[in-house]
Amino acid sequence: MKRQVLLILVLFICFITGCWDLRRIEDLGYVMAMAIDRSSNEQIRLIVQLPNPRALGGGQRGGITPGASIDVKPYRNYEGIGPTMFDALRNISHESSRRLFFAQNHTLIFGEGMARESVGKVLDFLNRNVEIRPGLTMVFIAKGDPAKILDIPNPHSVVPALRINDIMLWRGQTSRFAPVSLSRFLETLSLEGQEPYAGVIEATPNPTARVKEGEKTAPQPSLSLRLTGAALFRGDRMVGFLNETETRGLLWVLNEVKGGQIVFSCPGPKDNKVTIEILRSNAKIEPEITEGGIIMTVKIREEGNLVEVEGPLDISKPEVIRELDRLHAEAISQEVMAAVYKAQELGSDAFGFGEAFRRKYPQKWKKIKKDWPEIFPSIKVHVQVDARIRRMGMISKPPLLGP
Amino acid sequence: MREEGKISALQAMVYQVSIVSATAILFTPAITAKHAKQDAWLSIIIACFFGSLQVYTAISLAKRFPNKSVVQYAPQILGTLPGKMVGFIYVFYFFFVGYFIQQEFAALMCSSYMPYTPSVVFMLILALLAAYAAYGGLEVICRVCSIVQTLVFATLALIFLLIIKDIKIWRFLPPLENGLRPILLGAIPPGGWFGETAVILMLYPFINNKEKAVKTSLLAVLILFITMEIVVIGAVGLGGPAETARSLFPTFNMARCIKLEALPILERQDALFMMVWVGGMMIKLTTFFFAGILGLAQWLNLKDYRPLILPSMAVMTALAVQAWENIAELFSFSGEVFPFTIILVNFIITGFLLTIAGIRNIILKNT
Numbered sequence: 001m002k003r004q005v006l007l008i009l010v011l012f013i014c015f016i017t018g019c020w021d022l023r024r025i026e027d028l029g030y031v032m033a034m035a036i037d038r039s040s041n042e043q044i045r046l047i048v049q050l051p052n053p054r055a056l057g058g059g060q061r062g063g064i065t066p067g068a069s070i071d072v073k074p075y076r077n078y079e080g081i082g083p084t085m086f087d088a089l090r091n092i093s094h095e096s097s098r099r100l101f102f103a104q105n106h107t108l109i110f111g112e113g114m115a116r117e118s119v120g121k122v123l124d125f126l127n128r129n130v131e132i133r134p135g136l137t138m139v140f141i142a143k144g145d146p147a148k149i150l151d152i153p154n155p156h157s158v159v160p161a162l163r164i165n166d167i168m169l170w171r172g173q174t175s176r177f178a179p180v181s182l183s184r185f186l187e188t189l190s191l192e193g194q195e196p197y198a199g200v201i202e203a204t205p206n207p208t209a210r211v212k213e214g215e216k217t218a219p220q221p222s223l224s225l226r227l228t229g230a231a232l233f234r235g236d237r238m239v240g241f242l243n244e245t246e247t248r249g250l251l252w253v254l255n256e257v258k259g260g261q262i263v264f265s266c267p268g269p270k271d272n273k274v275t276i277e278i279l280r281s282n283a284k285i286e287p288e289i290t291e292g293g294i295i296m297t298v299k300i301r302e303e304g305n306l307v308e309v310e311g312p313l314d315i316s317k318p319e320v321i322r323e324l325d326r327l328h329a330e331a332i333s334q335e336v337m338a339a340v341y342k343a344q345e346l347g348s349d350a351f352g353f354g355e356a357f358r359r360k361y362p363q364k365w366k367k368i369k370k371d372w373p374e375i376f377p378s379i380k381v382h383v384q385v386d387a388r389i390r391r392m393g394m395i396s397k398p399p400l401l402g403p
Numbered sequence: 404m405r406e407e408g409k410i411s412a413l414q415a416m417v418y419q420v421s422i423v424s425a426t427a428i429l430f431t432p433a434i435t436a437k438h439a440k441q442d443a444w445l446s447i448i449i450a451c452f453f454g455s456l457q458v459y460t461a462i463s464l465a466k467r468f469p470n471k472s473v474v475q476y477a478p479q480i481l482g483t484l485p486g487k488m489v490g491f492i493y494v495f496y497f498f499f500v501g502y503f504i505q506q507e508f509a510a511l512m513c514s515s516y517m518p519y520t521p522s523v524v525f526m527l528i529l530a531l532l533a534a535y536a537a538y539g540g541l542e543v544i545c546r547v548c549s550i551v552q553t554l555v556f557a558t559l560a561l562i563f564l565l566i567i568k569d570i571k572i573w574r575f576l577p578p579l580e581n582g583l584r585p586i587l588l589g590a591i592p593p594g595g596w597f598g599e600t601a602v603i604l605m606l607y608p609f610i611n612n613k614e615k616a617v618k619t620s621l622l623a624v625l626i627l628f629i630t631m632e633i634v635v636i637g638a639v640g641l642g643g644p645a646e647t648a649r650s651l652f653p654t655f656n657m658a659r660c661i662k663l664e665a666l667p668i669l670e671r672q673d674a675l676f677m678m679v680w681v682g683g684m685m686i687k688l689t690t691f692f693f694a695g696i697l698g699l700a701q702w703l704n705l706k707d708y709r710p711l712i713l714p715s716m717a718v719m720t721a722l723a724v725q726a727w728e729n730i731a732e733l734f735s736f737s738g739e740v741f742p743f744t745i746i747l748v749n750f751i752i753t754g755f756l757l758t759i760a761g762i763r764n765i766i767l768k769n770t
Contacts (some may be wrong), residue, residue, distance in 0.1 A: 135660025
């Protein structure tokens with residue numbers, strides 16, 4: 001008898017899972033991407049992208065009427081406007097049949113207009129909310145309307161949010177865009193000697209979309225979603241963009257270059273190019289105080305493989321490789337300097353030169369930290385690159401060169 | 404007093420570790436980093452020495468009365484009335500920390516995933532589990548502690564392994580930026596927590612290999628030291644001192660922020676962390692509660708502590724419900740008041756008892 005009562009009591013446990021906070025998976029709307037912008041009346045405009053699992057689940061899209069030209073979109077974007085973040089997102093609940101759930105969100109996009117004003121006000125909510133994972137959420141700035149960017153069609157990776165994720169996984173292919181996690185963004189914001197940066201996302205025209213009017217095949221999308229470059233901040237305000245070359249210059253210093261290509265001219269009179277694929281790199285900032293002011297020495301060690309030689313260059317000779325090493329190092333140092341000039345012009349120390357200084361000279365830093373925004377544009381930066389070409393693919397001399 | 408069974412010195416060590424670990428894991432990084440910033444790991448080292456001193460004081464006292472607990476021999480040292488008063492302080496200390504634990508438990512559960520569930524539900528469930536465990540007696544509790552602690556440490560090790568690639572040494576630089584003072588300030592709360600291992604004062608009579616107790620008690624402090632260093636280095640190395648100090652539950656955040664692009668299935672270990680942490684909290688409450696009712700029964704000269712379990716649990720839960728109005732109060736209390744309270748009991752009063760006992764001994768020898 002006692003045992004039976006106990007069994008019944010144990011079975012009751014099944015009914016009380018989650019207590020008051022029971023959430024059924026089919027009731028949740030998994031936010032895949034969120035974009036925050038200012039609305040026209042100075043309120044917060046929040047756009048969230050929810051997937052439509054039925055349309056995503058494979059089979060024939062559009063289902064009921066075969067051959068129908070209009071597909072059911074596998075996602076739906078909602079927009080909510082309100083004075084605060086929480087208000088805006090709760091406003092969406094008037095339209096959404098599912099409760100918004102942010103834990104799986106990987107993409108956070110700020111509108112450019114809002115970023116240029118300030119993103120500080122909404123960061124508190126993003127850090128405070130338990131569902132949002134700062135370590136897993138990537139921060140981007142949208143050039144143009146984020147709603148438009150989150151609605152660019154594509155035949156594969158149909159959901160734009162997932163496409164952004166997939167593109168981001170391949171960032172080591174060029175290292176020329178700079179996604180940053182929300183936690184890193186917040187950390188740099190709280191540091192005195194370093195300013196935040198964020199990735200940039202834009203809609204670019206698709207030049208391959210050339211299907212003629214009246215043709216049977218579905219047209220190519222006229223726009224592509226592109227991750228490009230970086231946006232620099234001063235405090236919580238965005239001050240400008242870096243182009244793609246400058247972005248890699250920034251990433252060299254931040255130790256975030258995971259791979260990519262370096263193109264530079266061959267030695268010799270003709271304008272031929274050599275291309276190196278970056279394998280790995282490592283950078284260190286060494287601050288120094290001299291009579292002429294503060295000097296930052298950036299030391300970069302890089303290793304790469306030679307992937308392409310245009311000119312008739314006998315690269316089977318070690319001394320030629322040594323010469324290429326030197327040119328290749330110069331190309332890297334130019335990228336870094338391009339980024340440094342742009343950042344000094346914008347007055348945003350995204351490299352963390354101030355932090356490097358603080359780590360080496362904590363006492364002196366206390367005296368100058370107030371003036372750092374004024375000092376930073378005038379500091380001298382030296383770049384020392386030790387670049388090595390290790391391997392050269394399947395052949396030694398290029399085919400143009402005779403035996 | 405009924406025979407409570409015998410435990411080995413090693414089991415007592417597990418008990419000592421369990422009594423500290425769960426809350427220390429969750430709260431140390433934030434409270435330490437608030438003062439010591441990037442030198443939080445140095446604070447833990449200092450706190451470890453302080454903790455060893457406390458547990459050594461406690462065990463020196465316990466050794467003088469090998470077959471009694473502190474509640475029983477305090478009247479012998481100080482005389483009946485003051486002795487009883489000191490005994491009551493010890494008993495109340497265990498209940499006091501007990502209901503503090505209930506509140507802390509409810510704080511994380513309600514803040515993170517279950518905001519709509521009334522906090523009293525969590526406190527009650529935890530209390531009932533602890534009461535059930537206390538019915539089992541000391542030997543049972545020690546065995547449960549061993550199982551749960553193994554899981555806790557295994558999980559912590561897994562989480563640390565998963566984040567180790569993201570820990571950056573430069574987040575700990577420069578050391579000693581603001582001198583020694585902030586480090587010492589940061590060492591006080593963990594120092595207090597280390598001192599909770601002085602629960603050996605209650606356990607000593609039940610240990611069957613008493614000669615090993617000194618070694619195992621210090622080993623308990625060492626284990627806790629490694630645990631705290633892991634969470635502090637993990638939290639500060641991952642998010643920097645400012646972010647660590649800002650977050651209320653830094654270790655929980657650490658588990659939330661695991662990022663592995665190659666193996667996304669190992670990301671988001673917060674559910675796993677939550678699971679073992681709830682287990683850890685349960686045994687933490689059990690250890691305090693058990694020490695409390697055992698002490699209360701000895702204080703009242705009862706034969707058995709079991710009739711006291713439910714009434715004292717009810718009182719403790721009621722105290723927990725009314726004690727702190729909101730989480731800001733709870734956290735400022737746990738950083739600024741709580742460490743001093745437990746240092747007072749574990750170190751100052753214990754040291755005082757030891758001194759008096761020593762003086763009495765000398766006087767007895769001379770006469």
